[in-house]
Amino acid sequence: MKARLRRPAALLAGAIIPLSLLIGQPAGAATAAPVADAFARASAAYEVPRDLLVSVAYAETHLDGHGGKPSASGGYGVMHLVSNPRTHSLERAATLTKLPVATLKSDTTANITGGAAVLRALADELGLGADARKDPAKWYSVVAEYGNASQPEVARLYADTVYDLLGGGVSASTPDGETVKVAPRAVEPDRGSYAKVKQLGENATLAAATVDYPGATWVPAHSSNYAVSDRPTSDAIDRIVIHVAQGTYAGTIDWFQTGPRPNPTSAHYVVRSSDGAVTQMVREKDRAFHAGDYNRRSVGIEHEGWVDQASWFTDAMYRSSAALTRNIADRYGIPKDRAHIIGHNEVPTADHTDPGPYWNWTTYMSYVNGGGGPTNPHTPESVCGSGYKVIDSAPLGTAGNVYLLYNSTSGRNCVATIKTSSLGQATATSAYLEVQGQTRVTDSGNFSYYAGPVIAAAADKCVKWGGKAGSYTYDSGFEHCS
Structure with missing residues (x-):
């Protein structure tokens, strides 16, 4: 049986795969890491990248099935299989796996299987071939569809969240104390048609009113x-x-x-x-x-x-x-x-x-009431060094700020991203500087306090600059040309 499970081509999204086969042992037997094992086997069975599958589940539920109780929108289990008047991914999972709806709601292994089956079915509908299925970057549009959003901006928000998790890594504990991990990895998602969809709030039709709260x-x-x-x-x-x-x-x-x-x-x-x-x-x-x-x-x-x-x-x-x-x-x-x-x-x-x-x-x-808490001990000036002064900056939501500095003595620019939240925790943070006519230089990784310094000679030249903290990104045009 296990040899057959390792031949993914034989296990298609519409195939009837007994739950005991996906577990890889007789039904009811215990495993040392049942949730991690369920992700691995569902991944192999439906040719969904394992780390992507875990990232989707973590984005949805932090790997907690909440005892089979539904979310506010009628989603069940760690994969948030939905049953409401508009969305029927739960019922679709039942059709694809031949598992009872009640089991998909309450059994974590079954729910992971159902989520993988729905993802694979969406991949087939979007024409994702065997080679493309091996590359997590190619699944972006599939993940966006899996979120069941009614607006493309929200679908992009959902998929971006999953890919932020995939890039930064996941370490999550299940309600039973099992730890499931995804190692950080650099993934540049292929957004396909979603590349033309603006980030949430940038669409003029969605930003018609002025917010009451500036942030x-x-x-x-x-x-x-x-x-x-x-x-x-x-x-x-x-x-x-x-x-x-x-x-x-x-x-x-x-x-x-x-x-x-x-x-x-x-x-x-x-x-x-x-x-x-x-x-x-x-x-x-x-x-x-x-x-x-x-x-x-x-x-x-x-x-x-x-x-x-x-x-x-x-x-x-x-x-x-x-x-x-x-x-x-x-x-x-x-x-x-x-x-x-x-x-x-x-x-x-x-x-x-x-x-x-x-x-x-x-x-x-x-x-x-203005209570204290940790503040970032680093400033853009301390990161870039003596002689640099801030000439421009941009907020990165509540996650931080990115700064452009200039040293008038050396004629060099510097960019630094300074975090304002998750201080002391290694989170995805980046800073970049691009002098017109030259290659962009980027400092990107999981940093506790800041990204940078990124320094380049730019006297009398235009620069692009920007950075990222959390899920917020800022990108300038070519500016500061003199």
Whole structure:
């Protein structure tokens, strides 16, 4: 049996593959690393790169199937197989694998098998041949389709998240304590048709309104998911409600963009786990449908993650959300205390439990009220060296800033990316400098505090410069020509 499993060409997406065969042993027998083994065998069976498969699962659920309970959008298991009126990847997985829907919902090995089968079926539909399937970079459009987004900008956001994980590596613990790893690897994704899709918030049709919070990206919710109003003239705003989405950042944005539906839902803001990115989806003057009796008087902030999984609540998320909350409170005169900044579970008549027991209110309120925390000990001047002065800079969301410096004595430019979140943690960070007519020079890797210095002689020449921290990127045109 094992010899046959090692011949991927014999195992096609539409094949009926018994679950016990994918496990590689009699059903019910124990393995030392059942989840890692399930990824390896599903990868081999459906010719989906193993590390890509793990990265998709981690992006969706951090490898926690939540005991077979659905996400807010009706997704099940570590691969988030979805069953809702618009998306039926769960049912498709059942058809492809011949495994019962109930098993796909609750059994992790089956769920991973189902996810791999759906990915392979999408690859076949998109014409991904045998050679292309071996290259993770070629799967970008497949991954984008797997996210089931209704808007191409959100599909790109979803796929970019997966490829950021693939590039930076994954080390995740399952609910049973098993560790599953993906080693960092340099992958330049082939975006295909998605290369023409602008990043979320850059499309003019999505950025028609000015955000209320300067650090946010504007992506409007569907008009059926909120009520146009004139707050605070019509209703005073005196509460901020903290939510946990029971889903991913991209999935939550997509869910709020979808409608009309029987259960209209939205929040004013959505905050990402990995780097604290903020998307505004409803203007604060309007009533988002997020907190029942408190809709009229509150601003709602959704946070990527699940209430029963602490790994989603990162320091970057806390700091970014706290800065947003502090900004809202200052503008409306809301006291910065727990009587006015509350959880969804504290709304009268609420039947929700979020933000749940793992939300650290002590840390969060400390940040809201300007509490301390680590700061980056490095500055662009200290990274580039004596004689360099900042002549330009650009924010990288809440993850950092990239700086262009110039030394008037030597005629050299320097670029440095200085992180402002995930300090002390090795995360994907880069800086580059391109002097017109010369080859671009880049410093890229997993860095704890900064990328750079990237230095080049550029007197009387135009330069391009930029960098990346987390999932934020800045690229200049040719400028600073004299």
